[in-house]
Amino acid sequence: MAEQKGLLIVYTGPGKGKTTCALGTGFRAVGQGLRVLMVQFIKGSWHYGELDAAEMLGTEHFEIRAMGRGFVKIGGAETDPEDMRLCEEAWEFGRAQMQSGRYNLMIFDEINYVISYRMLEAEKVVAALVARPEGMHVICTGRNAHPALVEAADLVTEMREVKHPYTKGILAQRGIDY
Numbered sequence: 524m525a526e527q528k529g530l531l532i533v534y535t536g537p538g539k540g541k542t543t544c545a546l547g548t549g550f551r552a553v554g555q556g557l558r559v560l561m562v563q564f565i566k567g568s569w570h571y572g573e574l575d576a577a578e579m580l581g582t583e584h585f586e587i588r589a590m591g592r593g594f595v596k597i598g599g600a601e602t603d604p605e606d607m608r609l610c611e612e613a614w615e616f617g618r619a620q621m622q623s624g625r626y627n628l629m630i631f632d633e634i635n636y637v638i639s640y641r642m643l644e645a646e647k648v649v650a651a652l653v654a655r656p657e658g659m660h661v662i663c664t665g666r667n668a669h670p671a672l673v674e675a676a677d678l679v680t681e682m683r684e685v686k687h688p689y690t691k692g693i694l695a696q697r698g699i700d701y
């Protein structure tokens with residue numbers, strides 16, 4: 524018998540497929556009548572297909588909020604204070620939505636990346652994720668997942684790069700990469 528248990532899920536590692544795996548899970552969840560919210564910490568430089576696909580499903584089912592802007596400089600003293608502010612704002616928004624309990628699945632896209640660049644404090648994030656409403660699923664994506672998050676998670680999958688077209692000089696493909 525299926526039992527309702529909110530899972531903390533992490534998709535990490537250097538191989539391709541972290542964000543698409545989260546989106547695929549969101550797609551599946553919508554089919555089961557769950558409400559999904561994806562908060563994107565890093566906005567890419569092009570228009571992603573999933574933004575329009577989510578609108579086709581209906582934002583009351585699958586909502587994607589792209590916060591932040593495409594990062595130019597990141598890490599240490601180089602990080603632009605404006606990006607730090609946007610990142611904090613995205614987290615505060617996501618945290619509030621999570622606590623509201625309005626969604627059955629929340630996706631924090633690229634949150635591992637911003638934590639690894641110390642734009643968000645890992646302990647603070649993990650504490651909030653652990654304290655989420657019961658029964659709510661959460662997915663965190665991005666390379667270099669923090670050990671504290673891995674420790675707290677129920678499911679962790681690491682994408683390993685076996686091959687990537689980029690190494691042959693093939694650039695990002697519409698519908699596959701964005």
Ligand code: ATP
Nearest residue numbers: 537538539540541542543544666684687689695700
């Ligand atoms: P995707 O969004 O395709 O699932 P991802 O979330 O696993 O990828 P990110 O680290 O978020 O990967 O990278 C974002 C962009 O970089 C995507 O356009 C993706 O196609 C590309 N990318 C991912 N992995 C690799 C890689 N190993 N080499 C080169 N480019 C990559």
Ligand code: MG
Nearest residue numbers: 541542633664
């Ligand atoms: Mg990604």
